[in-house]
Amino acid sequence: MEQAPILVIGHKNPDTDSICSAIAYSHLKNKLQSGRYVPGRAGRINNETAFVLNYFHIDVPELIEDVNTQVMDIEYRQTPGVKDNISIKAAWKMMRELDVVTLPIVERDNLLEGIITINDIAKSYMDDLESDVISRAKTPYANLIEVLEGTLVSGNPHNHIIHGKVIIGAANPHLIENVIEQDDIMIVGDRVDTQICGIEMGVGCLILCLDAQVNPLVLQLAKERECSVITTKLDTYTVARLINQSIPVKYFMRRENLLTFELDETVDSIKDIMSKKRHRDFPIVDDMGHYYGMVSRRNLLALRRKKVILVDHNEKSQAVDGIEEAEICEIIDHHRLGSLQTISPVYFRNQPVGCTATIIYQMYRENNQEITNEIAGILCAAILSDTLLFRSPTCTPLDEETAKTLADIAEIDMETFAMEMFEAGSSLKDKTPEELFNQDYKVFQVENMRIGVSQISSINQRELDKVASIMQEYVPQALSSLPIQLSYVMLTNIHKQSSDLLAFGPDAIRYSAEAFHAETEDNICHLPGVVSRKKQVVPALVSKLQEEL
Secondary structure: OOOOOEEEEOOOOOOHHHHHHHHHHHHHHHHHOOOOEEEEEOOOOOHHHHHHHHHOOOOOOEEOOEOOOEHHHEOOEOOOOEOOOOEHHHHHHHHHHHOOOEEEEEOHHHEEEEEEEHHHHHHHHHOOOOOOHHHHOOEEHHHHHHHOOOEEEEOOOOOEEOOOOEEEOOOOHHHHOOOOOOOOEEEEOOOHHHHHHHHHOOOOEEEEOOOOOOOHHHHHHHHHOOOEEEEOOOOHHHHHHHHHHHOEHHHOOEOOOOOOEEOOOEHHHHHHHHHHOOOOOEEEEOOOOEEEEEEOHHHHHHEOOOEEEEEOOOOHHHOOEOHHHOEEEEEEEOOOOOOOOOOOOOEEEEOOOOOHHHHHHHHHHHOOOOOOHHHHHHHHHHHHHHOOOOOOOOOOHHHHHHHHHHHHHHOOOHHHHHHHHHHHHOOOOOOOHHHHHHOOEEEEEEOOEEEEEEEEEEOOHHHHHHHHHHHHHHHHHHHOOOOOOEEEEEEEEOOOOEEEEEEEOOOHHHHHHHHHOOOEEOOEEEEEOOOOHHHHHHHHHHHHHHHHO
16 A cells, blocks of 8 residues: 555644644655655635635645544555456456455446455355356356366357356267257267267357367368357366356356445444454445455554644644544644643644744754745744734744744735735625634633633724624524533734633633633623733633632
8 A cells, every 4th residue: 555644734723824834844844754744724724824825826735624544544455356257266266366255346447346255156166056057147258268278169259158058968969969959068078979969959069078189070060050169178077067167256246235345434433343244354445436455354453543743733622533543743833732642752842932833934944944935925924823913922033033034035025915914814704603603713621621712803893893793692502512611702803902702601701800800791801902812811711710620
């Protein structure tokens, strides 16, 4: 199997820093190391991020909804598929060579048609089959020649046997006349009179054993009567014993109610099914039915967990679904230490700066790697976004210095670009309440309580007032279905550098009022000078909740 990509991904409900840092870091990793690093996103991008990527002509990363181990991550066996017209003998030989007990049968374009197992082949040998099974199975003459190691002296190897039964011409012609029927297959020795009798009685095929020479008269008569003639070095007994092995596998294969697994199914979902079925192997297909390989219980012992690098977060609640099943290789972040645990030691870089993009740029410099205009542009945009053009208290001198350097490389004016970006991002019209709530939403674990904090920013206060009214109606209804106990919505005015904090849930407004010593109006705390969720809002709420819990 080809080397699986290593996914570089940010948090759910990604912001500009999360997306741009994932793109830039995967670009750096691909320059430094062998391997395939691919940026991803754990949610829908917002308007601001869409503006940035479009401005610098960079594709939106692929949406990754979960990183659970899937069937495609298993080192499954890539047993080649075979056509349904190969002989039972050829299938048996292939199974022995490949050391497998199941062969997949495929149609055109590698679509799975059925399977045949060693048990199916054994059954074909042991069952009492009728003498006309060769014709009922529409056996190709090519199969007959292959199995009997024969030579076609007369006839078309591409024809199929569709009528008649198998008989042995061991008696004299007078007795044989009583059993021969039209299109029968007759196994004979070197008795010319018996051969001629069979042809005159209308047999469809003569099989001459022990390399018997074909009499010219017999050959001429066979051609006139369109009777195929095959010679073989095998004796009559051996031919009679082997002839049924020429039957095509489609006659015995299973095609109904096949138990298959799709490439994108999770391993957890197939384990239970596999434990309850006695099958040794299960075909793997895609959603269109194209065959990829076979998986057995033994393959589950060699799982390849998805490899991921996390940027701009280290909280399990914020990570892409299934993160506990993945192999975390690195974490690059600028937030507080969260709840993620890793199986083995990982490279973990966490710096107290205003933006992950600042750290990513440092890593470019530390590794002496040039940075393109496009990558410089998106990293600069991420810093401007996370620091609100250096107005956020999370901003450090390193962030500002880095952004200026990147702006020079990208050839942009920071003030002008930032205003265009904020304006694009603050356009909240035409969004549903759910989209507004989730566009920049994070969950934090405090003791045994989970709180959600959503931030909605704009340069237009009237727009924020409308959003406040929408959130007052939406959040109380949505809260019961969310896996959280408390919900807060930050409505941040970028120009005024202030936020209104809406509180929902039992005692939510009391916690926020006491945490910020702020004035409240109904369920709203007015927070002048507060624009950072990471540095101003979450630490204060967490500290207050820890006192109470």
